[in-house]
Amino acid sequence: MSGNLHIHFTTNGSPEANTAADRLIARYEQAPLKSADVVVALGGDGLMLQTLHRVMKTGIPVYGMNFGSVGFMMNGFSEDDLQQRLEAVQRTRIFPLSMQVLDTSGKTQVALALNEVSLFRSTYQAAKIQIIVDGETRLDELICDGVLLSTPAGSTAYNLSAHGPILPIEAQLLALTPISPFRPRRWRGAILSNHAEVRFITREAEKRPVSAVADNVEFQNVLEVTVKEDRTHGVTLLFDPGTSLEERVLSEQFRF
Structure with a gap:
């Protein structure tokens, strides 16, 4: 990026973020999203995910400034020298998972996930899930609260909370992690190639509904x-030097 960048600002709607955005817009101007060189997102990691999904088809990179709680994907906030900061950023390109769902009514739906795809039990009864990797059954029946498949970018999020492995951001790997497994009790998941196709089949779907x-x-x-x-899809995150993803x-x- 070079020259006078056209910046589109977006916020999580909090009073603090909105006030900061007003000051930034007065100083750097607000570009329409369709003509922006970069999006600056003021909020937390939730806003960052929403913004990345929003710009996925446009190729516009996103620079976050933290007005949330954790802010793992965000930079620190400063009003000063924003153009210069955006010129000096480090870029990280990440790719989503494509999820295709067949529900009990026979309807098929598709969505993309930059962090993870998760299956959860919907009632008090544990889910029963068969796991097939590249056409071969690897686990005939996982009895659990759920299971997730995470990208490297998402491996430090819910995957980590479920005791899954942290994956280096450039690793061509995916993390398959059970959520509160009951049987097999000692199964801790698997690390898969990013070329793998993973298929989850729910058992007793009417009795044990799964989302x-x-x-x-x-x-x-x-x-x-x-x-x-x-x-075929991808997004670019921007970070200050020395604080890359x-x-x-x-x-x-x-961390301990």
Whole structure:
């Protein structure tokens, strides 16, 4: 990026973020999204995910400034020298998972996930899920609260909370992680190639309903869920020098 960048500002709607956006717009001007060189998102990681999904088809990179709680994908806030900061950024390109869902009514739906695709039990009864990788059954029946498949970018999010592995951001890998597994009790998941196609088949779907979620898009009463990486889509995150997503993921592995 070079020259006088056209910036589109977006916020999570909080009073603090909105006030900061008003000051930034007065100083740097607001470009329409369709003609922007970069989107500056003021909020937390939730807003960052929403914004990345919003710009996925446009190729516009996103620079976040933290007005949320964790802000793992965000930079620190400063009004000063924004154009210069955006000229000096480090770029990280990430790719989503494509989730195809077949529900109990026979309807098929598709969604993309930058963090993870998750299956969850919808009632008090545990889910029973068969796991097939590249056409071969690897686990005939997982009895659990759920299971997820995570990208490297999402491996430090819900995947980590479910005791899944942290994956280096540039690794061509996916993390398959059970959520509160009951049987097999000692199965801790698997690390798969990013070329793998993972198919989840729910058992006793009427008695044990399961929902499927791609980031923030949820489908109820699923029968089958097929997931694979989608390299035809991608998004670019921008970080201040020395604070790249690669560095953040690495540092997360040494936290106690």
